[in-house]
Amino acid sequence: MSGASSTLFFYPSSSSSFTSISLNRLSRFRFSPPPFQSSGFLRARTSIIRSIVSSTQTPSIATMEEDNVGTVRQQLAELFKTSLKETLPEDITAEPLIQASGGKFGSDYQCNNAMSLWSRLKGKSAQFKGPPSVGQAIMGNLPESEMIESTSVAGPGFVNIVLSKEWMAKSIQNMLKKGIKIWAPRLNVQRAVVDFSSPNIAKEMHVGHLRSTIIGDTLARMLEFSNVEVLRRNHVGDWGTQFGMLIEYLFEEFPNWEEVGEQAIGDLQEFYKKSKLRFDKDPDFKERAQQAVVSLQGSKDENDKYRKAWTKICEISRMEFQQVYERLKVDLEERGESFYNPYIADVLKGLENKGLIEESQGAQVISIKGKNIPLIVVKSDGGYNYASTDLTALWYRLNIEKAEWIIYVTDVGQQMHFEMVFSAAKLAGWLPADEKLCPYPKTNHVGFGLVLGDDGKRFRTRSNEVVRLVDLLDEAKLRSKLALEERGRAAEWTEKELDETAEAVGYGAVKYADLKNNRLTNYTFSFDQMLSDKGNTAVYLLYAHARICSIIRRSGRDVEELKMAGTIVLDHVDERGLGLHLLQFAEVVEEACTNHLPNVLCEYLYNLSENFTKFYTTCQVVGSPEETSRLLLCEATAVVMRKCFHLLGIEPVYKAISTVIQSDGEAEKxxxxxxxxxxxxxxxxxxxxxxxxxxxxxxxxxxxxxxxxxxxxxxxxxxxxxxxxxxxxxxxxxxxxxxxx
Incomplete structure (x- = not known):
């Protein structure tokens, strides 16, 4: 982001300048003078150092061309597929089981087929005496490849794989030349729908919507990066019984409602509360409101007063939602309940013709095997409900939009509802009955836990109100901006730079604090923790990226020229370790995407920064004989970090600002x-x-x-x-x- 900046703040106990410099040699430690020290000496020293620090914007990722070769695991699987075909009798087939070994047995990856195959091969061939011999045969039939340096068999037939450092270096350099897109995972799906956020009209977005919005956005980004066409759907609640009381209250409060603007209506949330109070306490108002719902849902005339009043309320609410989405940089296409309403009758008629709908206590229901209660699709009063709308939306997405994968991101409390909707779709033949035989089209409910306060209960305000999402974002930006101003950035930057940096760090911190947790667990919301510059936080990671950009700038070398003419060498153990971690980016994205777990990507990003710190501590970059190669490794790390930030919906920061020059692990060398x-x-x-x-x-x-x-x-x-x-x-x-x- 243009003008984006970041800083990290640590306070050592010693006031010695030399100690400050030495402490900065420690991994992930950054010095800043304690705010309570205000001597003239300290101010002079800080002023000198601030004058020294200078940073410039590093270009963002360039346009990437297609040349996708799949993940390392996928490439190894192709090799082992050939080996298994050679090794096994014609009546036995198996898919390669390849996984990263995490350094076990001194290897990078393992093929783990031997154990499971032994039970199928036992007694069929004298060649195999046990799992180790199966592993030896698989290894022996492995075709030659430049990507493998060596293989060995360990334990019960595990085939250990050590990647060639020359191939690793070449693969990283190829990515730098052609762009990170060539490291995108290859998924077996062309089009997907991600249904997320989904607030209700006339109600403000609250902290609960935060989880659905940013988890859904990250899943959509990962799918898009994987070359899947993603239809981002915002299934807003815009067609329920609440609109009767809202419309009637609008008529009552503003007789000239057609001429009334947004400012007159004011806070729509407060407007909703007042209409609800009237609905609960005034029987005459309640009756008029119920009639208004009937008139609204029965009208097909766009000029009907009920339809026009409904449109006005929706537009006001939609503008408020959009302001939040713009701040979070989330793109969505609204397809609310009202969009699917015209299709409901025909969809239900089709289910009835298939014999799936039956009557129960005046309602129309679909019985689901294994569930104690049926799925109600038409209420006893003849009205439609969430199930009838969601079934219709699913039908539309499968049959009209031709989606192969439909993902719903809501809280875990709706899991049973969606399980029943999916089961009804299988009974109707919309979805395959056996996903193992026919994996697509498929549906998934991506549930998430609660956001808690310090008291362990749902995160609320002191007055026990739901925390408004706009207030939460305001607070995150304010705290981030104050931290920057405390360290003198207001005197050095324009107001625009301060504002943009505060947003990048503040909003990024809120997003990352949520996404780094397993989505199924509850987590405690804490500004102090999420805005900390220590450990696995967005602030630390944003700075780590900015620091790498600073290293490249300081070298004075043209990184674009290095990409074309330079060569990467992975001779040092920490160079190789960093290179391996970079190469595993694609399979991490694949895992995070297919299992709907953004925290897997967050963990990878944090470990990448740790791997880089280890590399930079032991391997001198600027001024070393290996400067070109190591600068390219720095650039590759920055490129991957930027893509991780993009997938998480976080704006990267390019300026590393601190009150002393940051340690590089080079001065001691x-x-x-x-x-x-x-x-x-x-x-x-x-x-x-x-x-x-x-x-x-x-x-x-x-x-x-x-x-x-x-x-x-x-x-x-x-x-x-x-x-x-x-x-x-x-x-x-x-x-x-x-x-x-």
């Missing part, structure tokens, strides 16, 4: 005493202004005294080109130059 002095190298400053740098070096040396660093060390570092020594001390060396300019 350089001994200033062995750097070759070359007076000519400091003749001109890095801004190419042809100024003699003697004054600049003196000013920089003075700055290091303030910072508690030996000026002899600084002077020697000042003799070396910027790109050849650590950014932290290099910036000190050019600090005087920046002051002069």
């Amino acid at each position: 350089h001994d200033a005493n062995v750097i070759k002095e070359d007076e000519q190298r400091i003749k001109y400053c890095d801004r190419k202004c042809d100024r003699d740098r003697k004054l600049e070096v003196l000013v920089a040396a003075a700055a290091t005294v303030v910072l508690g660093v030996g000026n002899r060390v600084l002077y020697k570092l000042a003799l070396v080109p910027l790109k050849n020594y650590p950014f932290f001390l290099a910036q000190l060396a050019t600090f005087g130059c920046r002051i002069v300019h």
Whole structure:
């Protein structure tokens, strides 16, 4: 996002400058002076360091071309499919069982078919003496491939696979050249419907809608990334009995209601409460409201006053919903209950013709095997209900929209309802009776747990009201903005930069705090935890991405040129570890998507940042002989992180802002005493202004005294080109130059 920025804040107990720098060498530790210190020395030191820090926007992911080869697991499965065909008799078939091994037996992946195949092969061939011999045969029949460095058999026939580091490096480089899209998983579905959010008209969106909205949005994004056409559906509640009382109250309060604007009606939630109060206490009003429902649902004339009043109420509500969706950057197409209403009668008639609908106590129902109660599709008063609407919507999505996969994202309390609707659809022949024989089309209910407060109960306001989603987002942005202002960003940034950064961090923190939890569990809502810069939070991860962008910028190299001309080498164990984690991105997306578990992607993203920290701590990047290769690994990590953020609906941050230069694990690797002095190298400053740098070096040396660093060390570092020594001390060396300019 243009202008987006981020910062992390940690407070060490020591006030020593040298201690501050050393503490920053620790993984995931960032120094910031405690707010209660306000001495002139501290202010001077902070001012100096702030002047040193500078960041620029890194380009976002470029347009990606198609060249999808599937996940690593899918590619290995193709190889083992050939091996199994060679190994097994013609009357026995098996699909390869490939999984990441997590480093067991020193391998990257395993083929786990031997155990299950042994029971089927026993007594059929003298070749097989047990699972290990089956594993040996599978390994022996494996075709040669550049992606495999070695294989071995361990335990009860597990075939261990070690990937070739040359192939891994080539695959990562190919992604950098052609775009992350080539790492998209391949799913066996062309079109899907994701039904999510689904608020009720005339009621404000609350914290419960947050879960449905962001979980549904993430599932839709993962499907879209996997080349599935996704129909994002917002099944709003716009056609119920509540509209009778809303319409009648509108007529009563505003006789000239057609001329009344949104401002006059005011808070629609309050409008709903007042109409409900009248409905409950005034029998005459209740009767008029019930008649209004009949008139509304029976009318087909768009100019009918009931239809026009209903349209006005829906439009006001729709505008409020849209404001929330725009803030969350969620795209939805509204297909409310009213959209399906004209189809209900014909759909139910079709079910009746199939003998599925029967009468029970005046209502029309469908009996579902294994359920104690039937599915009511027409109430005893002749009215339709949620079941009749949901069945019709499912019919429409299968038969008109031709969806192969339909996903409903609602709270777990609606699970039984949807199970019965899906069962009725199978009885009607809309869905296959046996998913194993015919997996598509299919339906899934994606349930989620509650959002709790600190008291362990449903998250509510102090007055026990439901927390409005707009208030929650306002608070997240406000807290994020205050944190930025406390660290002096208001003096350095424009109001727009502050505002955009606060939104990116605040909204991202709210989303990530929800998505990182298994959706089926309840979780406790805490601003303090979600806006923390420690551990598995959006703030930490957004900074980690910004830090990688900063490393690339500091190198002074053109990363686009490196992608085309550079070569990745994975000789160091931590280079290889990072490379393997990057390559597993596609299968993680596949798992998260097919199992409807966004937390799997969150866990991958956090582990990626940890893997990068380990790599960066042990492998010098800028100024090393392997600089080109390692810069490309940095870029690959940033690209994958950005895609993870995109799939989670989080805006990435490109500026890493802190009160000291962040540790890189590189400064300790350089001994200033062995750097070759070359007076000519400091003749001109890095801004190419042809100024003699003697004054600049003196000013920089003075700055290091303030910072508690030996000026002899600084002077020697000042003799070396910027790109050849650590950014932290290099910036000190050019600090005087920046002051002069």
